[in-house]
Amino acid sequence: MNSQAAVDTKGINEKKRISLRWKWTIGAAIALFLTYTIFSTILFITFQQFMIDNEQQAVRNVMVNLTERFGQNFYDLTEEDVEEVLNQHELYLTPETPILEESQNQRSTPLRASQSSIIIRVYNSEEELLYRTNEVDIDFEAKETLQIDTVEEGPNGEALSAITPVYSFLNNEKIGYVQVVNTLSSYHDLIKSVFGAILLTGVIALLFSGVIGYIIAIFFLQPIRRLTEAMHIVKKDPESHQRIDVGDGKDELTELANAYNAMLNRMQRNIEQQKQFVEDVSHELRTPVAVVEGHMKLLNRWGKDDPVVLDESLSASLQEIERMKSLVQEMLDLSRAEQVDIHYKDERTSVRELVNQTYNNFQLVHPDFTFILDDDLSEDNYVNIYRNHLEQILIILLDNAVKYSTNEKTVHLSASNNGPNIQIAVQDFGEGMTEEDTEKIFHRFYRVDKARSRYKGGNGLGLAIAKELIEGYKGEIWAESVLNHGSIFRVELPKLKDQENQTSDETRKHTKNK
Template sequence: MKWFHSLRWKLLFLFFIISYIPLMFFSSVILDRMETYYLTESEKGWLGKANMVATQVKEGNYLIDNSNYNLFKTLIASKSSENGARILVVDASGFVIMDSSGADTNNTLMNDTVLSALNNQEKAQKIEGLPIMTAAVPVLDKDKKTVVGAVVLVTSIKDVFLPIQDMKNQIYLLSLVIALIAGLLSFATSSVITKPLKTLMKFVQKITNGQLDQKVNVIGKDEIAELGNAFNHMTDQLQRVEQSRQEFVSNVSHELKTPLSSIKVLTESLMFQEDVPVEMYKEFFEDINSEVDRLNNIISDLLTLVRLDQREIPLNIANVDINEMTQNILKRLTPLAKKKEIKLIYESHKDIIAEIDEVKFTLALTNLIENAIKYTPSGGEVGVVIQSDLQDAFISVQDTGIGIAKEEQSRIFERFYRTDKTRNRETGGTGLGLAITYKTVIMHNGSIQVESEEGKGSVFSVQFPLRHVWEGGTK
């Protein structure tokens, strides 16, 4: 049954069912109505014939006067031959007085049609499972007041019933053939759907084997084309992620190798020189200590990023005064700004309280302001503006620094990414500050954007909700 798991066979089965069931339903409804109509017309016709016989029985007074029995028998025989039906006449108690076939004469006949007729109600019905109809009508006395008996006609309705049955069989067979044809056509045309899917599946298997440079040829604008476009977009993203991973590994290796190389050179210089002055020992040990601090900072920031990625560091959400938090950050960074003669400007027009993790958010905002100071030339300005509406808070950090090239602005939040030679390691830092800032803002369900022009400065805009939204709802 492995073949049944094929999409084409499933489509064949699906189209067969979809085609066959409605055809059978509508065919059954139409045929049932046709059968009901023809049977009703047949019942009316045979009731009319039974009434004609009943009228002659009443006029001859045959159920009251037995003296004309032979004439009565001749009448029933002729009418039976004329109508092509078996005719029975019963008295008021159901006793068969006359039977054109002679089979039930002097017997008692009681069924639904006879009982209805003896209760002065005409009735005709088809015998279940047989092409035979019985029609019974009452026989009244000459005063038309008392039921003295009933006339029963038993006749074959093959001329009506059998054609309908044949028509049913033909329509059911036709429905089956139409459904099969529809299924086979769907099977034949399903390759239009399954072929591109099979092709796409081959490319997916290649990607699972590590071949990320896969692209499918997209034709048209239908759902299959949309799936192909989505696949191509996914491969682009996977290639970018792989490229970022490789760059990240390379950058980590380089960042860690640089201080280690410096430490090795410094230690070897001390080891292989004789009569080294104490001052040189002190100077080299200070440089070694600085490189160890730098190495430690890189490792700490890397661990922080890994934990943020894996959500290992929980958010300690609390109501925080954003104005007070920002002012405290500016106070700590004032000595750095004064050293470069940079003017710090703070602007806020109202108190803002937000649900955030103060420690993590302080680190993120500190990274932004510290970068603005580092990359702003002496005599420049760094401004921090805080605003809010009913739902969100907005913090913008503006500087008059060297700016960022437009083509590089989309990558500045990547780990270890450096825009140009001016932004080198001599400015300090690990190259991970903006990556940590970006991840922290995202964890707070916020967003961060940058607008910059080379030589004129940059503006980093942070937006985050005043009320923190947890996964699954607001606490």
């Protein structure tokens, strides 16, 4: 039941799932459209304010012009005064209607045809209307100073109304009022046109941003699609060599693809190592298990009553069991050596100190051998390796040199700088190897002389372990040999950064001075 529920839930999730491509498309479209909307709104408001300021300035200019003309009268303004002043200035504009005569004649006013949205009213000091250029439903309210107000007018909505008293320049007495009304008809028409254009452009921008977002989504999601396809292939066949072609990109998606390829390589390498481990163990343990089984069957049949056979069988069985223990331990060491870059990536070891320590230890353990040390390191150079691992490598190399030495029991150990690397060399003067053997000597369970190697107690894993350890720390190991004249095994490891070495030098010098 639980399995069925899980399948149903998975099916529901797949049905409800929205493609990342569409999410990206919608998100990009909304982001671009919002950006356009914000900028368009800012520009529209700025343009609107600019236009209003211009209209207010136009009203103010007309108002100043009129007050200067009417201010030249001495007494209160009359209809005749207004007409006389306006006629004297020869400004030809829209039809006007005097308040005292319902005349339909064309008269001259201080407005041009292009400014037909401006309406003028002139009042005497008693606030009686003397003159108007056109009808407009806006009230008049006397003001003591020039004031421009925004008022509601007609179907267009807002209009500008400016009212100011008129003072005579001759006696400084108030002689009337002037009201200038700007219906803003041209302004409203222009704003409507601009707003319509913005809406139309907004719709186009929305469609355009959607298309651009979709194209961007296809382009940027292509590595993810390739990653998904590669995952499906590997899911069906874990040993598949399908990888993502990352191309020349240097973005985060390329980094993701590289990380996936590296993860897949590591996973498959671990699988291969696991298979190799099982195959090697099963192959190598087959012989000692068969030997122990044969002796046990022999004892079970009749050997347990024969002290000689009993002693021989027990001794042989214990010897094979001891060899099996050694083999399993070496296999475990080899397995761990393949993962040093995971567990020991930040380790650092002084080469000079460890080489000297190992050299002294082998002198004590093998007093019948002559060990020669050439230390060409002028300072304590550090390498990125776990101390026990470097010691294990040196022990493997020195132990092989001792085992395969013949009459000349001399082992030469050296450590020197080789550019950005530290090189350690172990030389013996024993059996040596052919060129073919030097290429295969680092393979698992490979022995130059299987009979003699087994007699000497080797399982053929020491050099394989050393090679795995060295390569795990980004180093190299190789052999140079001449048959019957001995062998040289060389190890190179990259030195740590110069600044770390300099820090160590300064610390050492400071301690020495003390």
